[in-house]
Amino acid sequence: MSKHDFRGGVLIENPYPLNQLSVVEVPPPKKAIYLLKQREGASAKPKVKVGQKVKVGQVIAVSNNDYCVPMHSSISGVVSAIDDQPIAHSSGLKVPSISIESDGKDDWISLKGCGEEVDKCTPDEIIEKIRNAGIVGMGGAGFPAHVKIKGAQGAKTIIINATECDPATLCDDALMRKYPEEIIKGIEVLMYACQSQKAIIAVEEDKVDAIIKLNQTIKNKNICVEAVPIKYSTGAEKLLIKLLLDKVIPTGSFASSSGVLCQNIATVKAIYDAVVIGKPLVSRIVTVNGSALKNPSNYEVRIGSSFSDIVKKSKPSANPHEIRVGGMMMGVDVPDKNYSICKITSSIIVDEIKIKQKESACIRCSKCNEVCPINLLPQQLFWFCKSDNTKKASSYDLQDCIECGCCSYVCPSHIPLVEYFQYGKALVKKELREQELAAKSRERYEFKEFRLDRIKQERDKMMAEKKAALKAKMAKEKDNKAKIAEALKRVNDKKK
Ligand code: SF4
Ligand code: SF4
Numbered sequence: 001m002s003k004h005d006f007r008g009g010v011l012i013e014n015p016y017p018l019n020q021l022s023v024v025e026v027p028p029p030k031k032a033i034y035l036l037k038q039r040e041g042a043s044a045k046p047k048v049k050v051g052q053k054v055k056v057g058q059v060i061a062v063s064n065n066d067y068c069v070p071m072h073s074s075i076s077g078v079v080s081a082i083d084d085q086p087i088a089h090s091s092g093l094k095v096p097s098i099s100i101e102s103d104g105k106d107d108w109i110s111l112k113g114c115g116e117e118v119d120k121c122t123p124d125e126i127i128e129k130i131r132n133a134g135i136v137g138m139g140g141a142g143f144p145a146h147v148k149i150k151g152a153q154g155a156k157t158i159i160i161n162a163t164e165c166d167p168a169t170l171c172d173d174a175l176m177r178k179y180p181e182e183i184i185k186g187i188e189v190l191m192y193a194c195q196s197q198k199a200i201i202a203v204e205e206d207k208v209d210a211i212i213k214l215n216q217t218i219k220n221k222n223i224c225v226e227a228v229p230i231k232y233s234t235g236a237e238k239l240l241i242k243l244l245l246d247k248v249i250p251t252g253s254f255a256s257s258s259g260v261l262c263q264n265i266a267t268v269k270a271i272y273d274a275v276v277i278g279k280p281l282v283s284r285i286v287t288v289n290g291s292a293l294k295n296p297s298n299y300e301v302r303i304g305s306s307f308s309d310i311v312k313k314s315k316p317s318a319n320p321h322e323i324r325v326g327g328m329m330m331g332v333d334v335p336d337k338n339y340s341i342c343k344i345t346s347s348i349i350v351d352e353i354k355i356k357q358k359e360s361a362c363i364r365c366s367k368c369n370e371v372c373p374i375n376l377l378p379q380q381l382f383w384f385c386k387s388d389n390t391k392k393a394s395s396y397d398l399q400d401c402i403e404c405g406c407c408s409y410v411c412p413s414h415i416p417l418v419e420y421f422q423y424g425k426a427l428v429k430k431e432l433r434e435q436e437l438a439a440k441s442r443e444r445y446e447f448k449e450f451r452l453d454r455i456k457q458e459r460d461k462m463m464a465e466k467k468a469a470l471k472a473k474m475a476k477e478k479d480n481k482a483k484i485a486e487a488l489k490r491v492n493d494k495k496k
């Protein structure tokens with residue numbers, strides 16, 4: 001039983017318990033598609049050409065931008081296309097990508113890691129290795145791991161987030177049971193890179209096997225496992241930090257900028273691979289779950305594999321399906337299975353099509369307020385967002401909403417509250433952008449006015465100086481003429 005608790009949250013049972021909890025290793029795919037933009041911001045630029053042969057682990061795209069990590073091939077074969085491919089999102093947005101056709105050989109580059117001699121490298125060199133291995137936060141955010149770690153260097157305690165908290169996603173549980181040694185070693189590497197004194201692994205209290213395995217593996221007295229409540233959404237970073245360290249991360253700032261590092265457990269395993277073995281991030285564990293599947297499972301797959309190939313292994317029913325990516329609660333609905341697994345794909349939920357409950361009027365029951373783990377007032381936020389009152393919504397801390405969906409989940413009127421909050425946040429962003437643009441054009445206008453005024457003043461000064469010089473010249477000429485006339489008169493007078 002966990003000794004920690006927090007206000008709000010909801011207890012959601014996994015509606016589709018996995019009947020195969022171990023990890024199924026999927027052979028390399030025949031074709032892999034790599035999306036070069038895994039989150040907001042810059043895209044990596046291809047470093048290969050169509051027709052070029054590549055090995056597993058070879059860098060295929062890079063970027064100078066520190067917030068964009070390199071991409072490595074997860075199969076050996078030939079580059080077959082460099083074009084735009086859709087990301088797993090309802091928007092249908094396409095991003096630059098590289099496609100590789102397999103040669104069936106699974107031919108790797110030679111790997112060179114630090115082995116047992118991690119401390120022969122400086123912490124900064126370790127962070128550079130993490131960057132070069134293309135590691136991003138694998139819990140779903142996709143934030144570059146090296147940026148987060150660099151920002152938290154010197155943090156006393158680091159938190160390893162193993163609370164996937166989404167009821168239908170079990171990839172972290174599977175990872176902890178399969179790779180406990182690699183995880184603990186990865187934590188030690190992370191502690192060294194951050195020069196931290198302590199690491200806490202936060203695991204949901206019902207993941208008993210994982211807790212036992214980790215505890216049996218830990219030999220370092222500075223690493224411990226803390227069981228946290230199974231309530232959804234314990235895994236939210238700021239919530240977890242408050243729960244374990246009693247530290248509040250202010251609105252709009254990252255935990256790392258407050259000297260706390262919270263790193264997802266799959267990311268820690270990837271750090272072990274990168275630093276100890278020298279292996280870049282080319283695979284991950286994905287949960288494939290849902291009511292339409294006969295054989296839901298956790299699969300260890302190569303990045304770039306297709307959704308449909310992986311889902312096929314779980315034997316979906318012949319009926320039409322609803323597909324959701326990234327979790328039952330915080331994931332997004334996507335129209336089909338024509339996507340590829342990327343570094344942040346933690347789960348694919350395949351359900352039979354359900355009749356959607358119709359949204360009805362708010363009955364002011366306050367249930368949403370009771371479950372909000374951030375202590376917000378979702379009912380009020382709903383009214384403000386619905387009426388585009390961004391000022392009021394912001395004064396009720398809309399930006400603090402972690403979009404966990406607890407409020408929508410309990411709402412008896414089936415109001416998609418999170419969608420309203422996402423809309424409200426987008427509106428605030430748009431207004432801020434417009435204000436910024438207006439401030440910039442005002443600045444430009446004022447500068448133009450200032451410049452014109454300065455030119456006028458300079459011209460007036462120049463004209464006045466010219467006038468004065470002309471006047472002085474004319475006076476001098478007059479003076480000279482008078483002197484000449486006087487001299488002539490003197491000469492004439494002499495002659496006379
Ligand atoms: S739970 Fe739904 S119906 Fe109840 S107050 Fe909140 S928004 Fe209104
Ligand atoms: S989605 Fe936002 S408002 Fe709703 S419960 Fe979660 S944090 Fe609170």
